[in-house]
Amino acid sequence: MKIAVTGTSGQVVTSLVEAAAAMPDIQLVPVGRPDLDLANPTSVRQAILDVKPDIVVSAAACTMVDRVEDERNLAYTINVVGAAAVAEVAATLHVPIIHLSSNYVFSGDEPYPYDEEDEAEPKTVYGYTKLRGERAVASVNPRHIILRTSGLYSPFGHNFVRTMLRIAAERQRIAVVSDQWGNPTSALDLADAILLVATHPTRHHTGIFHVAGTGETSWSGFARYIFEVSRTHGGPFAEVQEVASADYRTRAKRPSNSCLSTDKFDRIFGWRAPIWQSSVVPVVRRIINADYPRFRPKARGKRKA
Numbered sequence: 001m002k003i004a005v006t007g008t009s010g011q012v013v014t015s016l017v018e019a020a021a022a023m024p025d026i027q028l029v030p031v032g033r034p035d036l037d038l039a040n041p042t043s044v045r046q047a048i049l050d051v052k053p054d055i056v057v058s059a060a061a062c063t064m065v066d067r068v069e070d071e072r073n074l075a076y077t078i079n080v081v082g083a084a085a086v087a088e089v090a091a092t093l094h095v096p097i098i099h100l101s102s103n104y105v106f107s108g109d110e111p112y113p114y115d116e117e118d119e120a121e122p123k124t125v126y127g128y129t130k131l132r133g134e135r136a137v138a139s140v141n142p143r144h145i146i147l148r149t150s151g152l153y154s155p156f157g158h159n160f161v162r163t164m165l166r167i168a169a170e171r172q173r174i175a176v177v178s179d180q181w182g183n184p185t186s187a188l189d190l191a192d193a194i195l196l197v198a199t200h201p202t203r204h205h206t207g208i209f210h211v212a213g214t215g216e217t218s219w220s221g222f223a224r225y226i227f228e229v230s231r232t233h234g235g236p237f238a239e240v241q242e243v244a245s246a247d248y249r250t251r252a253k254r255p256s257n258s259c260l261s262t263d264k265f266d267r268i269f270g271w272r273a274p275i276w277q278s279s280v281v282p283v284v285r286r287i288i289n290a291d292y293p294r295f296r297p298k299a300r301g302k303r304k305a
């Protein structure tokens with residue numbers, strides 16, 4: 001099976017490349033800039049036609065949640081018009097599209113984990129463009145599977161785990177918000193879920209599914225666990241100082257509760273991501289080995305002669 005995936009360097013794309021390398025029946029072809037530029041949707045068609053895929057995974061997106069509050073047009077072009085162009089080529093080829101979306105399509109005001117039937121009501125430009133992207137994809141390709149996920153991290157690219165470890169290598173105390181809850185999700189697990197959907201006998205299902213790490217935590221709880229694991233494995237760690245969102249302003253206001261219920265995905269595809277804590281361990285170990293192989297916590301403090 002030949003799978004075209006949009007993007008070449010993102011967390012999900014890189015995780016997919018890694019996972020597919022261990023699956024001899026799958027040929028994964030990343031397609032990205034300059035050949036396929038979602039900001040220039042006319043470039044999309046030929047780039048995907050050239051691959052002649054059996055299925056398309058739409059993983060590339062404009063993911064700069066704060067920056068796009070001031071760059072709405074760019075986010076709209078990439079996450080809506082660009083995503084629709086990808087889905088349209090897949091429809092032309094009569095192949096399904098697996099399109100990635102986000103828990104930020106929800107307001108975050110409800111106290112329970114959101115399921116696929118809950119009303120989407122984004123509060124950020126990013127969330128709005130992801131919701132419009134979902135609808136655009138669904139409207140142009142009837143063979144669509146939309147996977148909403150949350151709080152992605154991996155050994156690659158920009159993510160919360162890498163940021164925490166980088167800061168901890170420099171500082172002993174870190175302020176992290178304690179009143180925003182979600183499901184940390186390893187992109188390595190998500191890649192497994194995507195490949196499962198792509199190869200599953202029931203892949204002819206269409207619609208929206210939630211896929212995320214099992215269990216919930218706050219950003220401060222997530223940070224504390226990252227440091228616990230890192231400390232155990234000789235990596236950087238820091239003391240976590242809990243702060244309220246009101247005292248930690250960001251350009252885009254994050255949802256208080258962005259937890260997703262993943263029961264539907266489990267029911268249809270028979271798969272649930274591991275408990276979030278267990279997926280953090282291998283990722284932290286990989287980051288330590290790659291970025292902090294000789295880290296010595298004592299070296300951070302001034303020592304008396």
Ligand SMILES: NC(=O)C1=CN([C@@H]2O[C@H](COP(=O)(O)OP(=O)(O)OC[C@H]3O[C@@H](n4cnc5c(N)ncnc54)[C@H](O)[C@@H]3O)[C@@H](O)[C@H]2O)C=CC1
Pocket residue numbers: 006007008009010011012013032033036037038039040058059060061062063078100101102103130148149150151152153157158
């Ligand atoms: N990072 C997260 O915490 C979450 C991400 N998602 C969604 O999951 C998907 C994958 O996310 P990540 O891998 O974390 O994103 P990422 O930011 O690590 O990678 C984004 C990818 O999109 C590509 N890209 C950006 N602009 C492009 C353009 N104009 N043309 C072609 N390619 C372009 C980049 O080169 C990169 O390969 C996205 O759809 C994102 O919206 C959903 C929930 C949470």
